[in-house]
Amino acid sequence: MKLKSNIPEGRLEAKWTKYRSTLPLVSPANKKKLDIIIVGTGLAGASAAASLAEMGYNIKSFCFQDSPRRAHSIAAQGGINAAKNYQNDGDSIYRLFYDTIKGGDYRSREANVYRLAEVSGNIIDQCVAQGVPFAREYGGTLDNRSFGGVQVSRTFYARGQTGQQLLLGAYSALSRQISKGQVKMYSKHEMLDLVVVDGKAKGIITRNLVNGKIERFSANAVVLATGGYGNVYYLSTNAMGSNTTAIWKAYKKGAAIANPCFTQIHPTCIPVSGKYQSKLTLMSESLRNDGRIWVPKKKNDSRNPNEIPEDERDYYLERRYPAFGNLVPRDIASRAAKERCDAGYGIGETGQAVYLDFRDAIKEFGEDTVRAKYGNLFDMYNKITDDDPYKTPMKIYPAVHYTMGGLWVDYNLMTTIPGLFAIGECNFSDHGANRLGASALMQGLADGYFVLPYTIGPYLSNEINSEKIDINHEAFVESEKSVKQNLSNFLTNEGTSTVESLHKKLGDIMWNYCGMARNKQGLLKALEEIKNLKKEYKEQIIVPGSSKELNLELEKAWRVEDFIGLGEVMINDALSREESCGGHFREEHQSEEGEALRNDDEFTFVSAWEYNGEKDPKLHKEQLNYENIKLTQRSYK
Amino acid sequence: MKRIKLNVNVWRQSSNEDVGKFVKYTLSDLNSHMSFLEMLDVLNEKLIEEGNNPISFEHDCREGICGSCSMMINGEPHGPQKATTACQLHLFNFRDGDEVYVEPWRAKPFPIIKDLVVDRSSFDRIIQSGGYVSVNTGSAPDGNAIPIPQKDAKLAFDAAACIGCGACVASCKNASASLFVSAKIAQLAILPQGNPERKSRVINMINQMEEEGFGHCTNTGNCEAQCPKEISISNIEKMNQEYIKANL
Ligand SMILES: Cc1cc2nc3c(=O)[nH]c(=O)nc-3n(C[C@H](O)[C@H](O)[C@H](O)COP(=O)(O)OP(=O)(O)OC[C@H]3O[C@@H](n4cnc5c(N)ncnc54)[C@H](O)[C@@H]3O)c2cc1C
Ligand code: FES
Numbered sequence: 113m114k115l116k117s118n119i120p121e122g123r124l125e126a127k128w129t130k131y132r133s134t135l136p137l138v139s140p141a142n143k144k145k146l147d148i149i150i151v152g153t154g155l156a157g158a159s160a161a162a163s164l165a166e167m168g169y170n171i172k173s174f175c176f177q178d179s180p181r182r183a184h185s186i187a188a189q190g191g192i193n194a195a196k197n198y199q200n201d202g203d204s205i206y207r208l209f210y211d212t213i214k215g216g217d218y219r220s221r222e223a224n225v226y227r228l229a230e231v232s233g234n235i236i237d238q239c240v241a242q243g244v245p246f247a248r249e250y251g252g253t254l255d256n257r258s259f260g261g262v263q264v265s266r267t268f269y270a271r272g273q274t275g276q277q278l279l280l281g282a283y284s285a286l287s288r289q290i291s292k293g294q295v296k297m298y299s300k301h302e303m304l305d306l307v308v309v310d311g312k313a314k315g316i317i318t319r320n321l322v323n324g325k326i327e328r329f330s331a332n333a334v335v336l337a338t339g340g341y342g343n344v345y346y347l348s349t350n351a352m353g354s355n356t357t358a359i360w361k362a363y364k365k366g367a368a369i370a371n372p373c374f375t376q377i378h379p380t381c382i383p384v385s386g387k388y389q390s391k392l393t394l395m396s397e398s399l400r401n402d403g404r405i406w407v408p409k410k411k412n413d414s415r416n417p418n419e420i421p422e423d424e425r426d427y428y429l430e431r432r433y434p435a436f437g438n439l440v441p442r443d444i445a446s447r448a449a450k451e452r453c454d455a456g457y458g459i460g461e462t463g464q465a466v467y468l469d470f471r472d473a474i475k476e477f478g479e480d481t482v483r484a485k486y487g488n489l490f491d492m493y494n495k496i497t498d499d500d501p502y503k504t505p506m507k508i509y510p511a512v513h514y515t516m517g518g519l520w521v522d523y524n525l526m527t528t529i530p531g532l533f534a535i536g537e538c539n540f541s542d543h544g545a546n547r548l549g550a551s552a553l554m555q556g557l558a559d560g561y562f563v564l565p566y567t568i569g570p571y572l573s574n575e576i577n578s579e580k581i582d583i584n585h586e587a588f589v590e591s592e593k594s595v596k597q598n599l600s601n602f603l604t605n606e607g608t609s610t611v612e613s614l615h616k617k618l619g620d621i622m623w624n625y626c627g628m629a630r631n632k633q634g635l636l637k638a639l640e641e642i643k644n645l646k647k648e649y650k651e652q653i654i655v656p657g658s659s660k661e662l663n664l665e666l667e668k669a670w671r672v673e674d675f676i677g678l679g680e681v682m683i684n685d686a687l688s689r690e691e692s693c694g695g696h697f698r699e700e701h702q703s704e705e706g707e708a709l710r711n712d713d714e715f716t717f718v719s720a721w722e723y724n725g726e727k728d729p730k731l732h733k734e735q736l737n738y739e740n741i742k743l744t745q746r747s748y749k
Numbered sequence: 750m751k752r753i754k755l756n757v758n759v760w761r762q763s764s765n766e767d768v769g770k771f772v773k774y775t776l777s778d779l780n781s782h783m784s785f786l787e788m789l790d791v792l793n794e795k796l797i798e799e800g801n802n803p804i805s806f807e808h809d810c811r812e813g814i815c816g817s818c819s820m821m822i823n824g825e826p827h828g829p830q831k832a833t834t835a836c837q838l839h840l841f842n843f844r845d846g847d848e849v850y851v852e853p854w855r856a857k858p859f860p861i862i863k864d865l866v867v868d869r870s871s872f873d874r875i876i877q878s879g880g881y882v883s884v885n886t887g888s889a890p891d892g893n894a895i896p897i898p899q900k901d902a903k904l905a906f907d908a909a910a911c912i913g914c915g916a917c918v919a920s921c922k923n924a925s926a927s928l929f930v931s932a933k934i935a936q937l938a939i940l941p942q943g944n945p946e947r948k949s950r951v952i953n954m955i956n957q958m959e960e961e962g963f964g965h966c967t968n969t970g971n972c973e974a975q976c977p978k979e980i981s982i983s984n985i986e987k988m989n990q991e992y993i994k995a996n997l
Contacts, residue, residue, distance in 0.1 A: 159886075162886065163885075163886040163887075166885045166886060177809060177815075177817065178807065178817070178868070178869060178870070179869065179870070179872065179873050179913065180873070181816070181873075181876075181913055182809055182810075182815040182816060182817050182913075184809070184810070184815075186810065186814055186815045187810045187812055187814050187815065196892070198893065233892075234887075234889070236892040237889040237890065237891055237892045238884075238886060238887075238889045239892075240889065240892040240895070240942070241882065241884045241888075241889035241890070241942055242881070242882050242884060242942070243882045243905070243909075243936065243937050243940050243942045243943055245902050245903075245905040245906040245909050245936065245940070246892075246902070247902065248896075248897055248898070248899045248902040249899065250899050251896065252896030252897050252898050252899065252902075253893050253896055254892055254893055270906060270909075271906060271910075273814065273910065275814075276814055276910075276912075277906070277909060280909065283876070284876065284880060284881035284882070285881060285884075285886075287873070287876045287877040287880060287881055288877075288881045288883060290873075290877050291877040291878065297873075299870065299873070322862055322868075351809040351810045351811070351815065352808060352809050352810075352811060353809050385750075385780070385782045386780045386782060386783065388780060388783050388787045388788075388790065388791055389787070390784075390786070390787050390790055390811065391811050393811075393812060461750070492837075495830075495833065495837055495839070496784075496837070496839065497782070498782070498839070498841050561886050561887075562886070562887075565886070608798075610794055610797050610798065612790070612794055613794070654797060654798075656797055656800070656801070656802050656803065657802055661763075661764070661863070662805055662862055662863045662866060664803070664805055665797065665803060
């Protein structure tokens with residue numbers, strides 16, 4: 113396997129413009145002859161499908177929900193970044209580029225990130241034109257807010273529902289193309305395999321989730337926009353259906369997975385309340401602007417928080433990071449909470465929580481001001497916990513939120529399989545080892561609206577003369593056979609363990625050994641446990657019902673099987689990266705004060721893992737070259 | 750935290766052709782902090798372990814925003830709590846020993862697929878008939894080129910907050926989709942971006958709604974009362990005005 117990033121020559125600032133203007137084009141007459149499969153209808157998939165259809169390609173679009181509008185992107189709350197400098201506070205493309213590289217702890221490609229910053233402004237224009245109701249100032253211009261890790265105000269938002277509004281915008285553009293017949297929409301269709309013919313991606317196998325029918329689809333190119341794999345941890349803030357199946361199948365057919373162990377753990381989520389817990393709820397990062405995070409100074413202090421006097425509280429972020437206080441980046445805030453809880457200072461029934469307290473903000477600004485700013489979040493908290501955050505501090509704990517890793521792609525967003533592209537959260541590009549808040553929405557829409565529609569051109573311009581692949585080709589027949597076999601294995605297995613119970617087991621392994629802090633010994637133990645789990649899964653799982661009907665347990669069964677496979681690659685990745693960077697904290701590599709220590713001399717590369725059958729995956733390295741930015745150790749003290 | 754017992758009566762129906770019936774399940778020792786859907790998860794685990802088929806129900810985000818979850822709980826869409834989806838409903842809203850009835854949305858344009866799952870693709874087709882602004886990627890002017898008064902942006906947002914769950918239809922004695930359709934029409938009628946296609950949009954979307962078999966609005970107001978996102982019924986008024994204007 114060769115990793116060729118295909119970054120264009122030239123000055124950083126000129127690369128994209130020049131490259132875009134010299135790309136081979138596909139004529140309108142030829143576009144009509146070309147079919148593209150796009151799996152996923154989140155921000156990345158829906159925007160790509162709409163844009164490519166507008167250009168004249170024939171699109172087949174897939175999602176597993178009952179409507180493309182329900183993709184997980186809908187749940188994003190806080191906002192979307194763009195270097196518009198509407199606030200006249202000194203923002204620029206370069207600054208957004210710099211913040212993103214630094215926030216990612218220097219583990220992403222300069223050229224990709226610069227391009228992202230460059231197109232960010234167009235995204236806002238496009239969304240406004242679609243009728244996305246962004247927040248506005250009194251004068252009618254667009255409003256901005258600030259987000260963690262940066263010093264400018266560049267986040268555009270639509271109340272606490274930015275993802276919803278952006279997705280509905282992309283969904284409306286998609287719907288327009290569906291009505292024109294340029295996109296054929298397949299909802300409730302889950303991709304269960306990728307079909308590769310003569311080394312090129314040529315189609316997919318899907319299961320119709322309503323009637324169980326297995327179908328074959330062929331195309332000139334396949335685009336995956338299938339989102340993140342945070343649910344490998346069982347508990348995360350991701351939607352319940354978010355999964356790794358599409359990228360896992362691509363991996364098994366030859367697409368490399370890059371930096372899979374780079375996981376973002378968000379510091380402010382509602383803590384786990386019991387064994388029945390099915391998912392975790394995020395409380396927006398914006399709360400850290402006014403809320404103060406603390407734990408009691410005494411271990412196992414069970415007093416009511418309001419009765420704990422000031423000098424018996426440990427505001428540990430303010431203590432450890434006086435310069436940034438409660439506003440340190442996500443990875444640092446999360447680790448600090450874990451450190452306190454592990455040391456026995458955690459609060460609540462489980463001891464796995466810390467306080468986020470608005471007492472002082474309410475005292476200073478009044479309850480009404482706090483209500484105006486955070487009212488909807490406080491209400492949500494109250495709905496879930498039955499506690500009133502105006503009267504008693506919130507309880508929070510970090511939770512898995514986002515996966516920076518994903519399919520390796522080159523500058524064109526093409527994977528190591530020619531003709532297979534990956535966009536949005538399911539690729540690894542742009543965020544390095546830690547993503548900044550409000551940058552995932554930006555990346556998804558950049559990929560879909562403004563990058564892929566151009567960068568897919570060079571590949572497709574060579575496809576014009578290639579023969580149409582018939583779905584009766586033996587590669588399709590083979591693929592379909594193996595999918596059917598797999599489903600039938602699940603259904604005929606006579607085990608006693610539910611899919612859910614084994615998914616929880618996987619989640620425990622991943623969270624305990626490959627979560628917020630990792631070490632060699634733990635990771636080796638995790639490898640062993642996951643191997644056992646694989647075996648247990650094969651032998652013990654029980655899946656009721658048949659494959660010819662809506663069968664939610666069967667859906668879970670293949671998703672969890674793929675999560676177990678991916679988990680193993682993640683652990684290998686975490687084990688091989690002997691440094692701490694961003695969301696990846698190796699306990700062996702920390703300073704005396706417990707801060708992460710990068711090892712730039714040996715690890716300034718992207719880890720790309722190649723499937724190697726039953727043997728351990730094979731590591732390939734893409735060296736990262738920093739020509740414009742000087743690498744420094746992040747400090748927030 | 751409290752422990753409670755519930756008698757949960759769930760509508761079981763294997764397909765649209767099947768007749769379907771309520772089946773009663775007794776669940777004791779439930780943690781009151783559990784969400785309603787987590788209670789169904791617990792029940793499903795039990796059913797599978799006992800060799801039975803679990804209950805099919807739609808859900809994804811479990812945060813009240815994707816609009817997947819859709820069930821009548823004690824005769825009300827999404828259950829008893831105001832402005833709350835089924836996935837956001839927690840058991841502390843129930844009392845120990847309560848009898849609970851769970852059913853699918855009932856409306857002709859939402860045929861039942863299985864148990865609590867219905868087919869809502871009619872909503873997608875209504876949006877496809879005109880619920881968009883025709884603007885191609887790349888052709889947009891600068892975001893600040895069209896100033897929009899804060900008040901209008903807010904009104905447009907209020908309408909755009911619809912999650913497309915179908916509770917309005919399920920709550921309506923006529924199975925009308927007017928609240929859903931009017932929310933989109935109002936959003937795009939308030940904003941200048943929606944202006945050029947204003948007339949064709951309202952005509953096409955209303956025609957499509959009728960074609961799908963949704964009933965007419967008779968102003969009962971149940972939809973507004975039951976909407977988990979509190980979409981205002983004034984949108985329907987706005988839609989009607991738009992429709993009259995479009996036909997002038
Ligand atoms: C609670 C929460 C809040 C967030 N808030 C923010 C925020 O404020 N700002 C920000 O920038 N980011 C935020 N994020 C991150 C951001 O929402 C996601 O990274 C982003 O939306 C991912 O978009 P996507 O298009 O890549 O994938 P998704 O939106 O996850 O879409 C995946 C699509 O793929 C389909 N799919 C998946 N697998 C298959 C398969 N096998 N077959 C067929 N279809 C399949 C699904 O049906 C779906 O349509 C948040 C995330 C969470 C969890
Ligand atoms: S599951 Fe998404 S709204 Fe209930």
